[in-house]
Amino acid sequence: NTRRRTKITLPGPFTMAQQAQNDYYPDLRSLALAYADAVNAEIKALHAAGVDIVQLDEPYLQARPEQAQQFGVEAINRAVAGVKGQTALHICFGYAHVHHYAAKPSGYSFLPELEASQVDILSIEAAQPTIDLSVLRRLPSKKIMLGVISLGDLAIETPAIVVEPLGSDTLVGIRIDEQNIQVRLPPRRVRRVGELVRLNVSREHVHLFNSDGRRIAG
Structure with a gap:
Protein backbone atom coordinates (compact mmCIF):
# COMPACT_ATOMS: atom_id res chain seq x y z
CA ASN A 1 0.00 0.00 0.00
CA ILE A 156 26.70 11.75 -12.75
CA GLU A 157 24.63 14.69 -13.96
CA THR A 158 24.66 18.02 -12.13
CA PRO A 159 21.33 19.70 -11.31
CA ALA A 160 22.01 22.13 -14.15
CA ILE A 161 22.21 19.40 -16.75
CA VAL A 162 19.03 17.73 -15.53
CA VAL A 163 16.88 20.81 -14.92
CA GLU A 164 17.96 23.10 -17.78
CA PRO A 165 16.17 21.26 -20.61
CA LEU A 166 12.84 21.53 -18.81
CA GLY A 167 12.78 25.25 -19.47
CA SER A 168 11.30 26.39 -16.14
CA ASP A 169 14.61 28.11 -15.38
CA THR A 170 18.02 28.34 -16.99
CA LEU A 171 20.94 27.02 -14.92
CA VAL A 172 24.41 28.05 -16.11
CA GLY A 173 27.61 26.53 -14.72
CA ILE A 174 30.44 28.98 -14.03
CA ARG A 175 33.57 29.15 -11.84
CA ILE A 176 34.17 31.95 -9.31
CA ASP A 177 37.18 32.06 -6.96
CA GLU A 178 38.03 28.41 -7.63
CA GLN A 179 34.48 27.36 -6.76
CA ASN A 180 32.03 25.72 -9.14
CA ILE A 181 28.86 27.83 -9.24
CA GLN A 182 25.50 27.38 -10.91
CA VAL A 183 23.72 30.57 -11.92
CA ARG A 184 19.94 30.33 -12.05
CA LEU A 185 18.46 32.72 -14.60
CA PRO A 186 14.85 33.60 -15.46
CA PRO A 187 12.85 31.18 -17.64
CA ARG A 188 13.20 31.16 -21.41
CA ARG A 189 12.02 29.06 -24.33
CA VAL A 190 14.39 26.13 -24.86
CA ARG A 191 14.95 25.24 -28.49
CA ARG A 192 17.39 22.37 -28.03
CA VAL A 193 18.64 20.33 -25.08
CA GLY A 194 22.18 21.43 -24.14
CA GLU A 195 21.87 24.62 -26.16
CA LEU A 196 24.52 27.30 -25.51
CA VAL A 197 23.03 30.72 -24.88
CA ARG A 198 24.19 34.25 -24.03
CA LEU A 199 21.91 36.19 -21.68
CA ASN A 200 22.11 39.70 -20.24
CA VAL A 201 20.52 39.92 -16.79
CA SER A 202 20.55 42.40 -13.94
CA ARG A 203 22.43 41.35 -10.81
CA GLU A 204 19.34 41.37 -8.57
CA HIS A 205 17.76 38.66 -10.73
CA VAL A 206 20.70 36.24 -10.42
CA HIS A 207 20.72 33.48 -7.77
CA LEU A 208 23.88 31.45 -7.11
CA PHE A 209 23.96 27.72 -6.30
CA ASN A 210 26.91 25.44 -5.60
CA SER A 211 27.49 22.23 -7.57
CA ASP A 212 25.27 20.30 -5.13
CA GLY A 213 22.32 22.53 -5.91
CA ARG A 214 22.37 24.46 -2.61
CA ARG A 215 21.79 28.19 -2.85
CA ILE A 216 24.71 30.50 -1.98
CA ALA A 217 23.73 33.52 0.08
CA GLY A 218 24.89 36.98 -0.90
Whole structure:
Protein backbone atom coordinates (compact mmCIF):
# COMPACT_ATOMS: atom_id res chain seq x y z
CA ASN A 1 0.00 0.00 0.00
CA THR A 2 1.14 3.55 -0.67
CA ARG A 3 -0.24 7.05 -0.31
CA ARG A 4 1.83 8.20 -3.27
CA ARG A 5 0.71 8.20 -6.89
CA THR A 6 1.62 5.01 -8.72
CA LYS A 7 2.59 4.19 -12.30
CA ILE A 8 2.81 0.71 -13.82
CA THR A 9 4.54 0.00 -17.13
CA LEU A 10 3.32 -2.55 -19.68
CA PRO A 11 4.81 -3.59 -23.03
CA GLY A 12 2.91 -1.95 -25.87
CA PRO A 13 0.99 -4.00 -28.45
CA PHE A 14 2.95 -2.72 -31.46
CA THR A 15 6.32 -3.58 -29.88
CA MET A 16 5.14 -7.03 -28.77
CA ALA A 17 3.94 -7.80 -32.29
CA GLN A 18 7.34 -6.82 -33.69
CA GLN A 19 9.18 -9.15 -31.32
CA ALA A 20 6.88 -12.19 -31.38
CA GLN A 21 6.91 -15.13 -33.76
CA ASN A 22 3.62 -15.11 -35.66
CA ASP A 23 2.37 -18.59 -36.56
CA TYR A 24 -1.36 -17.87 -36.36
CA TYR A 25 -2.44 -14.38 -37.40
CA PRO A 26 -2.58 -13.41 -41.10
CA ASP A 27 -0.30 -10.38 -40.66
CA LEU A 28 1.46 -8.21 -38.06
CA ARG A 29 -1.42 -5.76 -37.87
CA SER A 30 -3.80 -8.52 -36.80
CA LEU A 31 -1.27 -9.73 -34.24
CA ALA A 32 -0.77 -6.22 -32.85
CA LEU A 33 -4.53 -5.68 -32.51
CA ALA A 34 -4.89 -9.00 -30.69
CA TYR A 35 -2.16 -7.95 -28.28
CA ALA A 36 -3.96 -4.61 -27.90
CA ASP A 37 -7.11 -6.38 -26.70
CA ALA A 38 -5.10 -8.24 -24.05
CA VAL A 39 -3.29 -5.06 -22.99
CA ASN A 40 -6.61 -3.20 -22.79
CA ALA A 41 -7.94 -5.72 -20.26
CA GLU A 42 -4.71 -5.42 -18.25
CA ILE A 43 -4.86 -1.61 -18.19
CA LYS A 44 -8.45 -1.63 -16.97
CA ALA A 45 -7.60 -4.17 -14.26
CA LEU A 46 -4.66 -2.06 -13.05
CA HIS A 47 -6.75 1.09 -12.84
CA ALA A 48 -9.47 -0.85 -11.01
CA ALA A 49 -6.80 -1.97 -8.52
CA GLY A 50 -5.94 1.67 -7.80
CA VAL A 51 -3.00 2.38 -10.12
CA ASP A 52 -2.95 6.06 -11.12
CA ILE A 53 -1.08 5.88 -14.44
CA VAL A 54 -0.48 2.94 -16.77
CA GLN A 55 2.35 3.41 -19.26
CA LEU A 56 2.85 1.52 -22.52
CA ASP A 57 6.45 1.07 -23.66
CA GLU A 58 6.67 1.27 -27.46
CA PRO A 59 10.33 1.56 -28.57
CA TYR A 60 9.59 -0.19 -31.85
CA LEU A 61 7.51 2.75 -33.06
CA GLN A 62 10.88 4.43 -33.66
CA ALA A 63 12.63 1.29 -34.88
CA ARG A 64 9.94 0.30 -37.43
CA PRO A 65 8.42 3.60 -38.63
CA GLU A 66 7.00 2.22 -41.88
CA GLN A 67 4.85 -0.33 -40.07
CA ALA A 68 4.11 2.19 -37.31
CA GLN A 69 2.61 4.45 -39.98
CA GLN A 70 0.32 1.62 -41.06
CA PHE A 71 -1.11 0.46 -37.73
CA GLY A 72 0.90 1.85 -34.79
CA VAL A 73 -1.63 4.42 -33.60
CA GLU A 74 -4.50 2.04 -34.34
CA ALA A 75 -2.99 -0.59 -32.03
CA ILE A 76 -2.31 1.95 -29.27
CA ASN A 77 -5.81 3.39 -29.43
CA ARG A 78 -7.30 -0.09 -29.27
CA ALA A 79 -5.19 -0.81 -26.18
CA VAL A 80 -6.54 2.26 -24.34
CA ALA A 81 -10.13 2.16 -25.67
CA GLY A 82 -12.64 2.70 -22.88
CA VAL A 83 -9.94 3.27 -20.26
CA LYS A 84 -11.02 5.81 -17.63
CA GLY A 85 -7.69 6.37 -15.82
CA GLN A 86 -4.57 8.16 -17.07
CA THR A 87 -2.37 6.50 -19.66
CA ALA A 88 1.16 7.24 -20.87
CA LEU A 89 3.22 6.10 -23.85
CA HIS A 90 7.02 5.83 -23.78
CA ILE A 91 9.21 5.95 -26.89
CA CYS A 92 13.00 5.87 -27.02
CA PHE A 93 16.06 4.90 -29.05
CA GLY A 94 17.27 2.06 -26.80
CA TYR A 95 20.07 1.73 -24.26
CA ALA A 96 23.34 3.22 -25.45
CA HIS A 97 25.57 0.70 -23.65
CA VAL A 98 23.73 -2.18 -25.33
CA HIS A 99 24.43 -0.63 -28.73
CA HIS A 100 28.06 0.09 -27.87
CA TYR A 101 27.45 3.84 -27.87
CA ALA A 102 26.36 3.74 -31.49
CA ALA A 103 25.26 7.06 -32.93
CA LYS A 104 21.56 7.75 -32.60
CA PRO A 105 19.47 9.73 -35.09
CA SER A 106 18.85 13.43 -34.48
CA GLY A 107 15.08 13.00 -34.33
CA TYR A 108 12.23 10.54 -34.10
CA SER A 109 11.00 8.88 -37.27
CA PHE A 110 7.56 8.47 -35.67
CA LEU A 111 6.50 11.15 -33.19
CA PRO A 112 4.07 13.84 -34.48
CA GLU A 113 1.77 11.00 -35.52
CA LEU A 114 1.18 10.25 -31.82
CA GLU A 115 -0.97 13.39 -31.55
CA ALA A 116 -3.70 11.15 -33.00
CA SER A 117 -3.29 8.63 -30.18
CA GLN A 118 -5.66 8.56 -27.23
CA VAL A 119 -2.98 8.39 -24.51
CA ASP A 120 -2.71 11.32 -22.11
CA ILE A 121 1.07 11.52 -21.63
CA LEU A 122 4.05 11.01 -23.96
CA SER A 123 7.34 9.99 -22.34
CA ILE A 124 10.18 10.89 -24.70
CA GLU A 125 13.93 10.21 -24.55
CA ALA A 126 15.46 13.58 -25.42
CA ALA A 127 18.99 13.81 -23.97
CA GLN A 128 20.81 11.40 -26.26
CA PRO A 129 20.93 12.53 -28.91
CA THR A 130 19.96 16.15 -28.33
CA ILE A 131 16.47 16.28 -29.83
CA ASP A 132 15.08 19.49 -31.32
CA LEU A 133 12.27 20.14 -28.86
CA SER A 134 10.33 22.30 -31.33
CA VAL A 135 8.74 19.07 -32.58
CA LEU A 136 6.74 18.99 -29.35
CA ARG A 137 4.61 21.86 -30.69
CA ARG A 138 3.04 19.27 -32.98
CA LEU A 139 1.69 17.43 -29.93
CA PRO A 140 -0.53 20.14 -28.41
CA SER A 141 -3.00 17.82 -26.70
CA LYS A 142 -0.37 15.73 -24.90
CA LYS A 143 1.37 16.13 -21.58
CA ILE A 144 5.10 15.61 -22.14
CA MET A 145 7.36 13.59 -19.86
CA LEU A 146 10.81 14.66 -21.07
CA GLY A 147 13.81 12.36 -20.60
CA VAL A 148 16.83 14.51 -19.71
CA ILE A 149 19.38 11.87 -18.63
CA SER A 150 21.84 10.79 -21.34
CA LEU A 151 22.43 7.04 -21.44
CA GLY A 152 25.64 7.64 -23.38
CA ASP A 153 27.43 9.49 -20.56
CA LEU A 154 28.51 7.61 -17.43
CA ALA A 155 29.17 10.83 -15.49
CA ILE A 156 26.70 11.75 -12.75
CA GLU A 157 24.63 14.69 -13.96
CA THR A 158 24.66 18.02 -12.13
CA PRO A 159 21.33 19.70 -11.31
CA ALA A 160 22.01 22.13 -14.15
CA ILE A 161 22.21 19.40 -16.75
CA VAL A 162 19.03 17.73 -15.53
CA VAL A 163 16.88 20.81 -14.92
CA GLU A 164 17.96 23.10 -17.78
CA PRO A 165 16.17 21.26 -20.61
CA LEU A 166 12.84 21.53 -18.81
CA GLY A 167 12.78 25.25 -19.47
CA SER A 168 11.30 26.39 -16.14
CA ASP A 169 14.61 28.11 -15.38
CA THR A 170 18.02 28.34 -16.99
CA LEU A 171 20.94 27.02 -14.92
CA VAL A 172 24.41 28.05 -16.11
CA GLY A 173 27.61 26.53 -14.72
CA ILE A 174 30.44 28.98 -14.03
CA ARG A 175 33.57 29.15 -11.84
CA ILE A 176 34.17 31.95 -9.31
CA ASP A 177 37.18 32.06 -6.96
CA GLU A 178 38.03 28.41 -7.63
CA GLN A 179 34.48 27.36 -6.76
CA ASN A 180 32.03 25.72 -9.14
CA ILE A 181 28.86 27.83 -9.24
CA GLN A 182 25.50 27.38 -10.91
CA VAL A 183 23.72 30.57 -11.92
CA ARG A 184 19.94 30.33 -12.05
CA LEU A 185 18.46 32.72 -14.60
CA PRO A 186 14.85 33.60 -15.46
CA PRO A 187 12.85 31.18 -17.64
CA ARG A 188 13.20 31.16 -21.41
CA ARG A 189 12.02 29.06 -24.33
CA VAL A 190 14.39 26.13 -24.86
CA ARG A 191 14.95 25.24 -28.49
CA ARG A 192 17.39 22.37 -28.03
CA VAL A 193 18.64 20.33 -25.08
CA GLY A 194 22.18 21.43 -24.14
CA GLU A 195 21.87 24.62 -26.16
CA LEU A 196 24.52 27.30 -25.51
CA VAL A 197 23.03 30.72 -24.88
CA ARG A 198 24.19 34.25 -24.03
CA LEU A 199 21.91 36.19 -21.68
CA ASN A 200 22.11 39.70 -20.24
CA VAL A 201 20.52 39.92 -16.79
CA SER A 202 20.55 42.40 -13.94
CA ARG A 203 22.43 41.35 -10.81
CA GLU A 204 19.34 41.37 -8.57
CA HIS A 205 17.76 38.66 -10.73
CA VAL A 206 20.70 36.24 -10.42
CA HIS A 207 20.72 33.48 -7.77
CA LEU A 208 23.88 31.45 -7.11
CA PHE A 209 23.96 27.72 -6.30
CA ASN A 210 26.91 25.44 -5.60
CA SER A 211 27.49 22.23 -7.57
CA ASP A 212 25.27 20.30 -5.13
CA GLY A 213 22.32 22.53 -5.91
CA ARG A 214 22.37 24.46 -2.61
CA ARG A 215 21.79 28.19 -2.85
CA ILE A 216 24.71 30.50 -1.98
CA ALA A 217 23.73 33.52 0.08
CA GLY A 218 24.89 36.98 -0.90
